[in-house]
Amino acid sequence: MKIKQISVFLENKRGRLYEALKALAEQEINIRALSIADTSEFGILRMIVTDPEKAKEILEKNEFTVKLTNVIAMAVKDKPGGLAEALKHLYDSNINIEYIYAFVEKSGQKAVVVLRTENLDKTISILQEKGVTLLSWDDVLAL
Amino acid sequence: MMWNKEVECMAEEQLRALQLERLKQTVKRAYEKVPYYRKKFDEVGLKPEDIKTLDDIKNIPFTSKADLREVYPFGMFAASLSEIVEIHMSSGTTGKPVVAGYTRNDIEVWAEVMARCLTMAGATKEDIVQNCYGYGLFTGGFGVHYGAQKIGAMVVPASAGNTRRQIEIMRDFGSTILTCTPSYALYMAEVAQEMGVEPKTLKLKAGCFGAEMWTEQMRKEIEKRFNINALNIYGLTEIIGPGVAHECIEKKGLHVFEDHFYVEIIDPDTGDNLPDGKRGELVLTTLTREGMPMLRFRTRDITSIIREKCACGRTFAKIERIRGRTDDMIKVRGVMIFPYQIERAILEVQGIEPHYQIVVTRPQHLDEIEVMVEMSKETFSDEVKHIENLRKKLEKRIEETIGIRVKVTLVEPKSLPRSEGKAKRVVDKRTLID
Numbered sequence: 001m002k003i004k005q006i007s008v009f010l011e012n013k014r015g016r017l018y019e020a021l022k023a024l025a026e027q028e029i030n031i032r033a034l035s036i037a038d039t040s041e042f043g044i045l046r047m048i049v050t051d052p053e054k055a056k057e058i059l060e061k062n063e064f065t066v067k068l069t070n071v072i073a074m075a076v077k078d079k080p081g082g083l084a085e086a087l088k089h090l091y092d093s094n095i096n097i098e099y100i101y102a103f104v105e106k107s108g109q110k111a112v113v114v115l116r117t118e119n120l121d122k123t124i125s126i127l128q129e130k131g132v133t134l135l136s137w138d139d140v141l142a143l
Numbered sequence: 144m145m146w147n148k149e150v151e152c153m154a155e156e157q158l159r160a161l162q163l164e165r166l167k168q169t170v171k172r173a174y175e176k177v178p179y180y181r182k183k184f185d186e187v188g189l190k191p192e193d194i195k196t197l198d199d200i201k202n203i204p205f206t207s208k209a210d211l212r213e214v215y216p217f218g219m220f221a222a223s224l225s226e227i228v229e230i231h232m233s234s235g236t237t238g239k240p241v242v243a244g245y246t247r248n249d250i251e252v253w254a255e256v257m258a259r260c261l262t263m264a265g266a267t268k269e270d271i272v273q274n275c276y277g278y279g280l281f282t283g284g285f286g287v288h289y290g291a292q293k294i295g296a297m298v299v300p301a302s303a304g305n306t307r308r309q310i311e312i313m314r315d316f317g318s319t320i321l322t323c324t325p326s327y328a329l330y331m332a333e334v335a336q337e338m339g340v341e342p343k344t345l346k347l348k349a350g351c352f353g354a355e356m357w358t359e360q361m362r363k364e365i366e367k368r369f370n371i372n373a374l375n376i377y378g379l380t381e382i383i384g385p386g387v388a389h390e391c392i393e394k395k396g397l398h399v400f401e402d403h404f405y406v407e408i409i410d411p412d413t414g415d416n417l418p419d420g421k422r423g424e425l426v427l428t429t430l431t432r433e434g435m436p437m438l439r440f441r442t443r444d445i446t447s448i449i450r451e452k453c454a455c456g457r458t459f460a461k462i463e464r465i466r467g468r469t470d471d472m473i474k475v476r477g478v479m480i481f482p483y484q485i486e487r488a489i490l491e492v493q494g495i496e497p498h499y500q501i502v503v504t505r506p507q508h509l510d511e512i513e514v515m516v517e518m519s520k521e522t523f524s525d526e527v528k529h530i531e532n533l534r535k536k537l538e539k540r541i542e543e544t545i546g547i548r549v550k551v552t553l554v555e556p557k558s559l560p561r562s563e564g565k566a567k568r569v570v571d572k573r574t575l576i577d
Contacts, residue, residue, distance in 0.1 A: 042553060065520055069525050
């Protein structure tokens, strides 16, 4: 149930984000979800894309520092408390979240939440046990 | 391996006698043929015949780079222009350049000392020397070239630049000895990898690296990447070019070719001679140079003399690797800082490519140092806290080393300027009009 996320180191310099995205666009890589963690010094661009391996190759060719990381994508109800409910299970099990970002699927029925925790395997088993819907790679591509 | 065992292992007493005899000749020649020296000698009331022992060298006034600039272009020549067969020149980045003239015999001496250097690195006539020091007015290219030819090795006069082609040549020709600046060697390793050529698979066995300051950690990095012996070479335009001193395979300092160069260490502030083992400014005197004899030239390079017996069998004294410059150090808030100190600190924090730049600014009244360090593929984590930790670790280690707080900025790989010659490590943006 692990999903490949691509992360890119971005210096806080004009045009770097654009250059990264342009490189992907030119090679027809579609971005499903995106988030940027930024500090005053640098940013980390995190993306779920249609072809992570190829995206990595393209970005590296363009001299970006890139890493593929495993994350989890879960579907939560798009209503107040939907996400909180899912996170409560992790809280109860003492699992720390490293980072999290969300997007809403096209039909608007569900929100998709991407998260990375300190222990992915444990997170997966807890969420599955509690009946939270985890998306497979195919599910993500079909969104 | 030794090129000239008889000389390189000469008994101490015999060596000193040879040095004295040659010093007397050099002083006489300088006094008689160079008005600049005659004037300097006369000012202090010194006559060539006053030099009776090697110790008397202390009475000779120093020669500085500024002196050489004053007599630009040919004022230091002790041979007629018809006897000068080659000219080289320093870059002149800090003022008027210094011109060096060589007689036929000087070129022969240069080839001899360079042959000794390359032999220390293991070069024989069977070897292929890829010489990536610049050919032209800079002394590096031709110095290595003459030495390699004297040995009978095959020289590839690649000069600096066109890095991808350098790698192709290295791969296709099977070059075995590499000569260039250490930062260029590391850059070449990077480019090779980009081209899909694993540097370790090249036939290189050793390299003579110099013309800029570098650290032991950088040596290890070069040795690891290319799987070679990386040895230190030292020289300067004013004295002869590369070939004043070179490291033997023991890697515990650079043997000075004392039959051609007399070495002293002085306190840069007082000019007093310092004992062996003590760090100070290197002062060199040429003992055989005809075209441009140099008497007590202040190199501005900081090192110390090692006079212990070397396991390699050579009797020549050694100098430790150059520790800094008395003039390109950065003085920040009154503290003297040498780029190599910062470099060492960065390299100690594991996993970071040795590419960095030091930027000194004075935003208000206080000097600030920013050290830009390139992020490496190995250390990149997609978690902010990990990157922040790395940054803090670097800041802490640098502060521990130089005693001043610095700001470390992690930048993208390959965003810092690469050089094919001397790496520009310091950018001083202070406008010092107080």
